[in-house]
Amino acid sequence: MSETKISTAKESRRGFFGSFSAWLAAAVGAVIGVGPVCVGLYTFIMEPLRKKQMPRKERDGGSSDPGFFRVASVDEIATDVPRRFTIVADKLDAWNFMKDQALGAVYLQKNEAGDISCYHTTCPHAGCSVAYEQDSNAYHCPCHNSSFNLDGSKLENGGSTNPSPRPLDTLEIKVDEATNTVFVKYEDYYTGRHDKVAK
Ligand code: FES
Incomplete structure (x- = not known):
């Protein structure tokens, strides 16, 4: 096998691993980037529900006793x-x-x-x-x-x-x-x- 063929095979492997690493880095970056957004969205939607209040218990001018x-x-x-x-x-x-x-x-x-x-x-x-x-x-x-x-x-x-x-x-x-x-x-x-x- 000639030296030219060996170096082409090495370059091809390097190219493959290089692309794979780039994709992997992009995927990890996306997950890291999207995570806080998801947490923020979840908090925005769920927090008011978590804090849901029961109906007010007192009418205007009503009793000072709760309930x-x-x-x-x-x-x-x-x-x-x-x-x-x-x-x-x-x-x-x-x-x-x-x-x-x-x-x-x-x-x-x-x-x-x-x-x-x-x-x-x-x-x-x-x-x-x-x-x-x-x-x-x-x-x-x-x-x-x-x-x-x-x-x-x-x-x-x-x-x-x-x-x-x-x-x-x-x-x-x-x-x-x-x-x-x-x-x-x-x-x-x-x-x-x-x-x-x-x-
Ligand atoms: S709901 Fe069954 S008897 Fe009233």
Whole structure:
């Protein structure tokens, strides 16, 4: 083999390894360069979600107690039948501020002594809404026929099994005597459990 052929083969190998090294360096450079960009993008997108806030718990001019929502005037609450009230508050999610959103609903009723009871409208069985029915003077859930007495206890209808695992969920209230206003500590609870656990 002549010297010219040997040197050509060496140059060809050098050329191949030279190109490969260049490609490898370019690939490593790209990964190193793109990495921070990906991290930045991920942080930009995920950070607001990570910081996601729960709906604001206080209404304008509302209670100074965290978690309490202004719901009604004491005068709006009846003694003969429960009345349904919607909990309204401002919501703040990752990117949007939404004013006056409905968070849920409660039933309020006064007894003769003026004491106020408060029940969540969500059925503890699987989360449908219960409604007060005047005919039976009880709460009824249309989804799987759970019924509840006005004190929230489970009502067995003519021997049929009430599928709700627990009574209606009660909610804590506070009355501001100065303004005659009722505030409710509104929370949602897990359904399908015997115990009452806030979400
Ligand atoms: S969700 Fe109310 S009875 Fe099933």
